[in-house]
Amino acid sequence: MDAIKLEGLTKEYQFQGGIKAALNGVNLSIPEGLIFGLLGPNGAGKSTIINIISGIIQATSGSVYVLGKDFNKDQKFCKQKIGTAVQEVLLDPFFSVEEYLTFIAGYYGIAGKKAKERIQEVCENLSLTAHLKKNTRMLSGGMKRRLIVAKAIIHNPDIIILDEPTAGVDIELRNSLWDFMLKLNKKEGKTIILTTHYLKEAEDFCDRIAFINNGNIILEDTKNKILKKINSKTIVFKIEGEVNFALPSGVSCKEGELKIMSKEVNFDLTSFLQALTRSNVKIIDILTKETTLDDIFLSLFK
Numbered sequence: 001m002d003a004i005k006l007e008g009l010t011k012e013y014q015f016q017g018g019i020k021a022a023l024n025g026v027n028l029s030i031p032e033g034l035i036f037g038l039l040g041p042n043g044a045g046k047s048t049i050i051n052i053i054s055g056i057i058q059a060t061s062g063s064v065y066v067l068g069k070d071f072n073k074d075q076k077f078c079k080q081k082i083g084t085a086v087q088e089v090l091l092d093p094f095f096s097v098e099e100y101l102t103f104i105a106g107y108y109g110i111a112g113k114k115a116k117e118r119i120q121e122v123c124e125n126l127s128l129t130a131h132l133k134k135n136t137r138m139l140s141g142g143m144k145r146r147l148i149v150a151k152a153i154i155h156n157p158d159i160i161i162l163d164e165p166t167a168g169v170d171i172e173l174r175n176s177l178w179d180f181m182l183k184l185n186k187k188e189g190k191t192i193i194l195t196t197h198y199l200k201e202a203e204d205f206c207d208r209i210a211f212i213n214n215g216n217i218i219l220e221d222t223k224n225k226i227l228k229k230i231n232s233k234t235i236v237f238k239i240e241g242e243v244n245f246a247l248p249s250g251v252s253c254k255e256g257e258l259k260i261m262s263k264e265v266n267f268d269l270t271s272f273l274q275a276l277t278r279s280n281v282k283i284i285d286i287l288t289k290e291t292t293l294d295d296i297f298l299s300l301f302k
Contacts, residue, residue, distance in 0.1 A: 001068055003159050003191035004030040004053060009062035011048050011215075022048040024215040025062065030208075032067075032158075035185055035192045037206035037223075039199070039293075041301055045215040046195045047087075050163055053193075054084040067158065080108065083152035087164040093137035097128060097147060100136055101154055108155035122150045125180050142173045149177065153184070160184065161193045166201065178205060199293040203227075209293075211300055218300060227291050235260045238285035245275060 009026040012019050023045050030036045038046050051057045053064060055075060064071040066078035092100060098119060105115040123129045126146045131139060136147065145165070153160060162181070166174040182205070184190040196202055202209060203223065210220035219226065237258040247253060250261045251272075258276075260269075276283070 001032055002029045002065065003032045003034075003067060004028075004193070005063075005065040006049070007063045007065070009049070009052065009064065010060045011045075011052065011057070012060045022215050023052075023059070023062075026212075026215070026217055028210060028217055028220065030191065030193060032191055033185070033189045034207040035181075035194060035205050037202040037209040038193060038195050038212065039202060039209060039297070040212040044212045046212060047163065048215075049212075050084065050161055050193070050195065054082060054161065055079055080155065081157055082159045082161065083155065083157035084161040085149045085152040085163060085165055087167060091136040091144060091147065094135065096133050096135055097123070097139070098132040100147070101150060104151050105154050110155060118154060118156070122154055125183075126150050127176065142169050145169050145173065146177070157190075159191045159193065163195050164197065165194070166196070166198065174201075181205075199297055203293045211297075213301060219296075223293075226296055227293070229296065233261075233291070234289040236287040236289060237283050238287070239276070239281050239283055241279065241281040243276070243281055244279050248272065 006026050006028040009023050009028075010021065011023040012021050014020075026045070026049065028049075038049065040046055048057070052059050053066075053071075055071070055078070064078075066081055069077050071078045095103065101119045101122070102115055105111065105118060110118060119132075120129070123132060126149060128143065128146055128150060131143055136144065139147065149162070149165065152162075160181070165177060169177075178201075181192055185192055194202060194206060206223050208220070208222050209226055211218050219229075237260075239253075239256055239258050243253050243258065252259050273283075
């Protein structure tokens, strides 16, 4: 079953002088149990999709299905199944961490001893236990980010949406957050939907990826198949000395690095390396660079 299915999803905003389309008939299926990346430049439509799935805004037309249920017909069921960690940190500055999470748990019908146990469990996994009695305004930026994630999962949803979860946080928090998310995904089968501008993060953790631009899905597939769409390898030679002959197509030299794009090599590599030797160019190191999501992103949005 699909965790999320979008059919013909459109969103239009009226403004003085006309109508702006944020989504243009988006069709997208996100299978259960995957970590799914929704990637694209600023203003591409990522947040609009997330806000519609989360019930924050309404679509102009089209349908959203959550675990097979029509969102418009069964909003209570759908909202119970989804937890969203938004990018913006919006917290009541006068609540303690414990009071804030107790309030959120109550919104989902979790109260009393059950709420205390769930808050303790979540906070232990997110290293928030020592901060339970602190007012939220006293938390560091990283701790506020953890609290936003805690809020999203306090009701134990099947689908977790992470909107730029590690933007502006340190590497320790990023690693600990992903350790916890991988546990939820691999051991508990949670579906995780990720938006991020850290493409290495998506490359490391996502099973499937969709690229969106101008309100349209322009590419969607497994991560491995997407990475193979630009089938290239760059060979980098660290050199000492000056190259004093014309470089063939597909080869560049700058600041002591000579780069060869393997897919563009249409010359005899052995003869080229012999020419380097005759020019008294010394090769001091050789590196290879595989295709990354950065390469895919640049090729799609350049």
